[in-house]
Amino acid sequence: KANTMWGGRFAAGPDAIMEAINASISYDQRMARQDIEGSRAHAAMLAATGIVESSDVEVIREGLLTVLSEIEGGSFAYSAALEDIHMNVESRLTEIVGPAAGRLHTARSRNDQVATDFKLWVRDQMDAAITGIEALQKALLGQAEQGAEWVMPGFTHLQTAQPVTWGHHMMAYVEMLGRDASRFRDARARMNESPLGSAALAGTSFPIDREMTAKALGFDRPTANSLDAVADRDFALEFLSAASICAMHLSRFAEELVIWSSAQFRFVALSDRFSTGSSIMPQKKNPDAAELIRAKIGRIFGANVALMTVMKGLPLAYSKDMQEDKEQTFDAADNLMLALAAMEGMVRDMQANVPSLEAAASSGFSTATDLADWLVRALDMPFREAHHVTGSLVKLAEDKGCDLPDLTLEDMQSVHDEITAAVFDVLGVHNSVASRVSYGGTAPERVREQVARWRDRLG
Ligand code: ARG
Secondary structure: OOOOOOHHHOOOOOOHHHHHHHOOHHHHHHHHHHHHHHHHHHHHHHHHOOOOOHHHHHHHHHHHHHHHHHHHHOOOOOOHHHOOHHHHHHHHHHHHHHHHHHHOOOOOOHHHHHHHHHHHHHHHHHHHHHHHHHHHHHHHHHHHHHOOOOEEEEEEOOEEEEEEEHHHHHHHHHHHHHHHHHHHHHHHHHHOEEOOOOOOOOOOOOOOOHHHHHHHOOOOEEOOOHHHHHHOOHHHHHHHHHHHHHHHHHHHHHHHHHHHOOOOOOOEEOOHHHOEOOOOOOOOOEOHHHHHHHHHHHHHHHHHHHHHHHHOOOOOOOOHHHHHHHHHHHHHHHHHHHHHHHHHHHHHHOEEOHHHHHHHHHOOOOOHHHHHHHHHHHHOOOHHHHHHHHHHHHHHHHHHOOOHHHOOHHHHHHHOOOOOHHHHHHOOHHHHHHHOOOOOOOOHHHHHHHHHHHHHHHO
């Protein structure tokens, strides 16, 4: 039979395949709360402007609450024939309150309705992402505070570069996550305009009050162009790109945790709560959570690319293509929140292996730069020459199979006769990190300042 919402010009109902490709209710039911919130705001406005009798609006607004409680209680029967959450809610409202329900859709279209619902949903996710990020930052601050002085190798090219502090490494992620949170904040501020009242695409001839509905739904103002408002999915794209960048950051840390927890590195022990065993190899403790966080970037970035591709080349205004915005965004949001929560748990639980970090920091000639800097300072050598002399000393140590601090003064002087015993003071890893006091540097005191600054900021 023809659809009850628009059946007027239809003689036949849809083919089963048509229904299958067209219906979005299996997933857009996740926007039920936003849909009802939007409808209640719209209805209140219809009464305030005299477009619909207050008595009908009261019935509608009450009925919508009943529908919401049915949905939240799990007794709501979704129908694919009714396509989406908007028509499912309206149809059930009609069953509950009768003909008054038919007045709810006055001065509204599903096009501004879905844009509104989806914006409300994405806005909540922006907030949730910020909350998740801040929780992870706090976990990292805990590690940084505890290990402000622990020395570990800093890498470039994953080759030993210079010693850094554990706290400094943790704080690097606090900075990245801080930018991630600010991206969500920026995007949230930019998206916070209400599409409701844009109707199908051209606005409406009814004397609606868009400021009123915007305010009721927590938007800063109504959107200024109805064509744009119903055709815009930038807000979801900004969410997905901010989510992609955040997930990329998480994947880098996850990768480090995978490496660090290996028997070859032994930098950290992950807790049992965030590891798994092997069904065959009894010794195994696998960093699965880190691996999965590392992999989540795939689907989140995929969602970003998918929606960009859906939107590319779409003529104004609404096209059904845009219904494909939701599943991708829902999946990306779910997985970002999961990744953030898992990372927070892992970071809270993980135990740094301090002796092993320090041993690794001391190997690989990690204080060669300190030696070169000493030659510059103590012997007034140009840095390029100091670099060369130090290179020869490294070569000598390598040939002798020892580290730089193990060379004798005679060894040192065989390369450059003005070197004195004072050079040994700068070859230790603790001296090395303690000397890096430039702003933003790895010295424990600088790290503690940054921890304090972030504690202050995060409250
Ligand atoms: N389910 C649709 C979506 O998610 C709602 C909007 C339908 N609008 C329309 N003109 N068919 O995009």
